[in-house]
Amino acid sequence: MTEEIIIAGFGGQGVLSMGKILAYSGIMQDQEVSWFPSYGPEMRGGTANVTVILSDDRISSPVLNQFDTAIILNQQSLDKFESMLKPGGILIYDPNGIFNPPTRTDLKIFKIDGTRLAAEKGQPKIFNMIVLGAFLKAKPIVKIENVRKGLEKSLPERHHKLIPMNLEALELGEQELVEVR
Amino acid sequence: MGDIRLMKGNEVIAEAAIRCGCDAYFGYPITPQSEVMETLMARAPWEETGMVVLQAESEVASINMLFGGASAGKKVMTSSSSPGISLMAEGISYMAGAELPGLIVNVQRGGPGLGTIQPSQADYFQATKGGGHGDYRLFVLAPNSVQEMADFVDLGFEKSFKYRNPAMILTDGVIGQMMEKVELTAFKPRWTDLQVEEISGSWAATGKNKNRKQHIMTSLEMVSERQEKNNERFQAKYKQMQEEDVMFEEIQCDDAEYIIVAYGVSSRISAKAVDLLREKGIKAGLFRPITLFPFPNKRINELADKAKGFLSVEMNAGQMVEDVRLSVLGKTKVEHFGRMGGIIATPSEVVEAIESKLIGG
Amino acid sequence: MTAIKVEDIIKPDNLVYKKSSVLTDVPMHYCYGCSHGVVHKLIAEVIEEMNIQEDVVGVAPVGCAVMAYYYLDIDWMQAAHGRAPAVATGYKRVNPKKYVFSYQGDGDLAAIGTAETMHAVNRGENIVMIFINNAIYGMTGGQMAPTSLVGQVTATSPHGRDVDLNGYPLKITELVAQLPGAAYVTRQSVHTPGNVRKTKKAIRKAFENCDKKIGTSFIEVVSTCNSGWKIDPVQSNEWMVENMFPFYPLGDIKDGERDDVDKYLVQKLKK
Numbered sequence: 001m002t003e004e005i006i007i008a009g010f011g012g013q014g015v016l017s018m019g020k021i022l023a024y025s026g027i028m029q030d031q032e033v034s035w036f037p038s039y040g041p042e043m044r045g046g047t048a049n050v051t052v053i054l055s056d057d058r059i060s061s062p063v064l065n066q067f068d069t070a071i072i073l074n075q076q077s078l079d080k081f082e083s084m085l086k087p088g089g090i091l092i093y094d095p096n097g098i099f100n101p102p103t104r105t106d107l108k109i110f111k112i113d114g115t116r117l118a119a120e121k122g123q124p125k126i127f128n129m130i131v132l133g134a135f136l137k138a139k140p141i142v143k144i145e146n147v148r149k150g151l152e153k154s155l156p157e158r159h160h161k162l163i164p165m166n167l168e169a170l171e172l173g174e175q176e177l178v179e180v181r
Numbered sequence: 182m183g184d185i186r187l188m189k190g191n192e193v194i195a196e197a198a199i200r201c202g203c204d205a206y207f208g209y210p211i212t213p214q215s216e217v218m219e220t221l222m223a224r225a226p227w228e229e230t231g232m233v234v235l236q237a238e239s240e241v242a243s244i245n246m247l248f249g250g251a252s253a254g255k256k257v258m259t260s261s262s263s264p265g266i267s268l269m270a271e272g273i274s275y276m277a278g279a280e281l282p283g284l285i286v287n288v289q290r291g292g293p294g295l296g297t298i299q300p301s302q303a304d305y306f307q308a309t310k311g312g313g314h315g316d317y318r319l320f321v322l323a324p325n326s327v328q329e330m331a332d333f334v335d336l337g338f339e340k341s342f343k344y345r346n347p348a349m350i351l352t353d354g355v356i357g358q359m360m361e362k363v364e365l366t367a368f369k370p371r372w373t374d375l376q377v378e379e380i381s382g383s384w385a386a387t388g389k390n391k392n393r394k395q396h397i398m399t400s401l402e403m404v405s406e407r408q409e410k411n412n413e414r415f416q417a418k419y420k421q422m423q424e425e426d427v428m429f430e431e432i433q434c435d436d437a438e439y440i441i442v443a444y445g446v447s448s449r450i451s452a453k454a455v456d457l458l459r460e461k462g463i464k465a466g467l468f469r470p471i472t473l474f475p476f477p478n479k480r481i482n483e484l485a486d487k488a489k490g491f492l493s494v495e496m497n498a499g500q501m502v503e504d505v506r507l508s509v510l511g512k513t514k515v516e517h518f519g520r521m522g523g524i525i526a527t528p529s530e531v532v533e534a535i536e537s538k539l540i541g542g
Numbered sequence: 543m544t545a546i547k548v549e550d551i552i553k554p555d556n557l558v559y560k561k562s563s564v565l566t567d568v569p570m571h572y573c574y575g576c577s578h579g580v581v582h583k584l585i586a587e588v589i590e591e592m593n594i595q596e597d598v599v600g601v602a603p604v605g606c607a608v609m610a611y612y613y614l615d616i617d618w619m620q621a622a623h624g625r626a627p628a629v630a631t632g633y634k635r636v637n638p639k640k641y642v643f644s645y646q647g648d649g650d651l652a653a654i655g656t657a658e659t660m661h662a663v664n665r666g667e668n669i670v671m672i673f674i675n676n677a678i679y680g681m682t683g684g685q686m687a688p689t690s691l692v693g694q695v696t697a698t699s700p701h702g703r704d705v706d707l708n709g710y711p712l713k714i715t716e717l718v719a720q721l722p723g724a725a726y727v728t729r730q731s732v733h734t735p736g737n738v739r740k741t742k743k744a745i746r747k748a749f750e751n752c753d754k755k756i757g758t759s760f761i762e763v764v765s766t767c768n769s770g771w772k773i774d775p776v777q778s779n780e781w782m783v784e785n786m787f788p789f790y791p792l793g794d795i796k797d798g799e800r801d802d803v804d805k806y807l808v809q810k811l812k813k
Contacts (some may be wrong), residue, residue, distance in 0.1 A: 020360065024187050027362050033187065035360035039213060039298075060452035062359050065527035154187065204636050233635045237628070238661035245625035245658070249601075249632025252619045257636065275622050386617035386633070388596040388640065397611045399602070399620035 001056050003141050004064055006081050008049035009073025009094075014128030018071070019050035021132065024150030025142040026054035034062040047076050054141060071135055073114075078102060092135050092177075101180075109180040110138050112173055126169035133173025144170060184365040190330040191357040193365075194260060194286055194350075195220035197334035198232070202371040203284075204255035205233035207246035209265060212298040213354040214288035217260040230371055240265040244272030244285070251281035252398040254381030256338050256372070260286035262354075263304050264295060266312070273347055274313030277415070278400025280384070282341035284334065285319075286350040288357035291496075291523035299523025300354030302445060305500035308351045309474040316412055318419045320348040320426070321473040323444040327361035329471075335366070340426060342380065344418045351473060353496065355446040355525060419475070428471035429480060433459070437466025439539050440484055441531065442505050443494040444470050447519075451494050454531035465535060473501070478508035485512040490539035494531055495519045514539060562586040564595055568612045575775025577765030578606060578674060580732040582613050584742045585643070585672070588749055589616065598641040598749075599633060601626040605647035606680040624655025627662030630669045641752050643670035649679050652688040652714040659714065666723030666757035666800040670748040673715065673760065676767040677786060684770035688712040691785055696770070715762040715795060722801035725757035728794045731764045733779045737792075757800030764790050 005022070009015045019035050026033040037050040051067075053059050070081045072093040078100070085091060087106045095101070096115035112134035118127040136142065147170060151163050188196065194217050198206060208218045218236060226232035233250075237243040243259045250257035261269065266287045276283055287308065291301035308321050320340045322333045333350050341348035372380065378387060386396045402408040432452060434440060439458070443451040448469040458465035468484065468491075470477050485491070490513055493502035502517035509515050518534035520526045550556075564586035572578045589598055595616055602610045604623035611618035621629040626644035634642045651659050651673050662669070678696055679685040686696040686703060689711050693702040703711070719727040726748060730741040741763060748759030764786050766778035773781060 020187065023360060027185065027187055033360075033362050035187070036355060037358060039354070039358045059361075059449075060456060061450040061454075061528050062361075063355060063446070063450060063525045063527070064453075065529060205632070207632060235631075235635060238657055241625065242628040242631075242658055242661065245622060245628035246632030246635070248621065248625075249619060249629035249634070250636045251632075252599075252629070253633050253637045253640075255636040257632065271622055272625070279620070386599050386619055388599065389615060389617045390596045395611065395615060395617055397618045397620065399611065399618070401608060401620055403609075 001141070002059075003054045003069065003139070004067050005052045005069045005071065006049060006064075006067045006084070007052065007071040008047065008077030008081055011046060011048040013048070013073050014125070015048045015073065016050050018128040018132050019052040020154065021147065021150055022052050022142065023054070024154045025146045028146040028149040028153070029142060031056060032059050034059045036062040047074070049077065069135070069139060071131060073131070075099060090139055092131070092138055094131060105181075108138070110134065111178040111180055112176060113178075114173065117172060117176060123165070126165065129166045129169035130173040130176070133170035134177040135173075136170070137174040137177045183367075186363055186365060187360050188327060188363050189216055189358060189360050190324075190327045190352065191216035191288065192220045193327050193331045193363055194334060195224065196365060197331040198258060199224060199226040199230060200366055200368050201335035201338060202230065202256060202369040203232055203258055203334070203338070204371055205235070205246075205250045205257045206259065207235050207237050207243040207250070207257070208259050208261065209237050209240045209243050211240075211262045211265045213290060213300070214260050214262050214286070214357050216357075217286065230368070232371065240268035241272065244269035244276070247283045247285075248272055248276055248279070248281060248398070251276065251283045252386045254377040254385030254387060256282075256284075256342075258284035258286070258334075260288065262288045262290045263292050263301070266304060266307065270307070270313035273319070274311075274315050274317060275400045276347045277313075277317035277319070278315060279398045280345040281347065281398060282338070282345055283347045284337045284341060284350065285347060286352065289351065289353045291521065297523035298354070300446060300496065300525055301521070301523055302353055302447060302496040303498075303500070303521070304351065305473065305495065305497060308349055309476070309504070317415060318346075318422075318474050320344060320346060320422060321351050322348065323351050323471060323473050324356060325445050325448045325469065327356070327359065327363045330356060331363050331365060335369075344422060345384070346418060351445070353445050354523075423475040426472060427475045427477045427479070429477040430469040430471060432467040432469070434466035434468055434484060436464055438464040438489045439492065439535055440466045440468050440488045440490075441492050441494050441535070442468045442470070442481065442501065444473060444501070447494045447496060447526065450526055450528050451531055453528035454535070457528055457532050458535060463535070463540070470501075476504050476508070478504065481505060481508035482510060482512070485509040488513055490514040490516065492531075492535055492539055493517045494526065494534070496524075496526065497521060562590045564590045564615050566613055566615045570613055571609065572606065573769045575766060575768045575778055576606070577676065577732050577763060580738060581672065581674065581741070581763055581765075582610065584732070584738065584745050585645075586614050587742065588746045589614075591746070592749060594641055594749070597639065598643070601630045601633075601642065601644040603644070603646040603650040604681075605650050607645055607647060607674065608681070610645055624650050624653070625658055626650065626655065627658040627667070627669075627671065631662050631665070631667050634667055634669050638668070641670070641749055643672060643749070645672045646674070647680070648673070648675045648677065648687040648689040652712050656714070659718065660721065663718050663721045663758045663760060664723045666725070668752050668755050669758060670745070670752065671758060671760045672745070673762040674765045675762050675790065676765040676770065677711070678767050678770035680767045680770045684772070688714070689790075691789060711789065713790070715760065715790075718760050719795040722806065723757050724760060724796055725751050725799045726759040726794075727796040728760075729762040729764060729790060729792050731782070731787075731792055733766065733782060754799070762790070764792065
């Protein structure tokens, strides 16, 4: 199994850390992983994206122009990456701020209202975990158990108290995933 | 299972340096490799292994601090990105001339000049053909994964001490900035003074005593005849590198009609392209030089007996392709494909290049 | 009259002067009247007297002293032009128990190597920096130095140094003395026996400072270059006293240790 994912949105939405958690979860189930971010000035307040690959085999290119899945968190990213999905691929997006929804008909398209849900909880920081939860519902490539292990491994001990809150956010995302078509 | 982590290439350079018993890092911040020194400073290895980490006033100073530390017979390193390496060129030449070991990491970005901070492989000539003035070479390693970034720190030191010549890890912004699974090696202690004396005591400036002559770390020789002898000695080392330490990897080259030659991130992209080409029924293979100097020209020449063509894929206007041509020696066609200015080629572009430049061309 | 036998002359009771054992027997290439030889001798004597020959490493510059390693029987590093303080830093940081000194001329230390000079001292590297200021580039044939005096005729200022064209003579020693990392900054000369003694004392003090870890010790020696100045050695000494000393006055500029960090700590950043 190889899963090639692009996660894209604004800087500050937790795009890179969502990718990192996903990658760590892959390691926890003995997979090969790669995580390659856009870097440089464009990260400062502009758009941010990261390519994450999980695979049972050695990963070839960490840089791709075709993806199995796109997790899209703003309009610019949708405009840029919709066309780069493989036919039959998954597109999951947060509708907040999306005025031109996806148009391709050969994709499986999902919505997760992560921005609203995080705001309702009064915890904007769990936004990316809600979205990740929704994605894992749509495509369960890693077990939630392995996400927890990944968080334990990647977070410093003093932040471990935040893990339950993050796992709850994952669950919320799973529940709130909406299939568009 | 060893210590498995998810780390950036740049971060792992720092971690590997601490773990392999490096004595000192001297550097100056530049994108896209600043994480190397940042990681080192955060790790504070001076408390753990006694390793020195110092932010210098410039790349010029950094490389000369390397000259000083290497003169003591210590394992010293620096890292930078393209414009910073240009500033170091003078010092690297002096180190080669004075026959000093040391490790230099170049996380390449696009040029010329200030260029771009995005990834590139445009410093191939600089790294493999000298870079500074005078007839000298570096031992150049080209990692293509975060794991190799870790492994090549130790390996680079090993070779630079074997040859008493600076070694370089020539990598790029992608490998430096990406995270992958990496297995870290166990800690090796730093050399004790006694070990330094054993390993480098015959030449290093460890303090002149009555039992030996002065040790002078210099690249200067006013007598031409003697300087010619020095040059002959350097050339003999480079020849020995060629005979003993060439490293490369072949992927599906056995039956390949078309062979992509690529190093660093381009080899990763090309590996994907090979998969795509094979899916199309085209017998493609990937030849990856791991040492860029010494270059694996013998093996490429052998492969040229069977292959219908070679494509050198590099993020530049065509640099390594010259060495591929010199290896193939006209036996078959050699073309180049590359993107420049910080643009990373995609696997499908490589596929198209094979089709248009080798098969259709 | 009985002839005096050589043995009688060289018997130990008659010994009034002995060449330092740290000096080699290689004849120096320096011109007659040049100050380098005297300063070399003083460093050698200090090393011998402190018994640190095995623990000292010198950094030779680019310039007339590039081959200083032929004359002092110690381990050496020969740095790229201007980079001696960085080379010294690199060595000292990995071998903090050794005594490390750099030996540079005015072009090396105050022109091409200004950044390395300032930053090594600013970090308070526990090294000795010896600065030979003869206001000219000797090795390359008498070109203008950063310390050449206004109006001084050199190969590249044939009509005299003109500040509009070339800027002002650089008092780098005064600049260095402003740096918090400097422990001891002094300007000396070696044109009379009295001055030679003072310079030797300064060099001794500078080497002793290395043990105390109190910062950088910096010694400027105002020197002559009769070849570059195109006058004879005696005239050179006179020219130096008359023209250099008024602009580069002799004496200690800073003597103590590197500045207390509290002077530089912003109140709210204090731990």
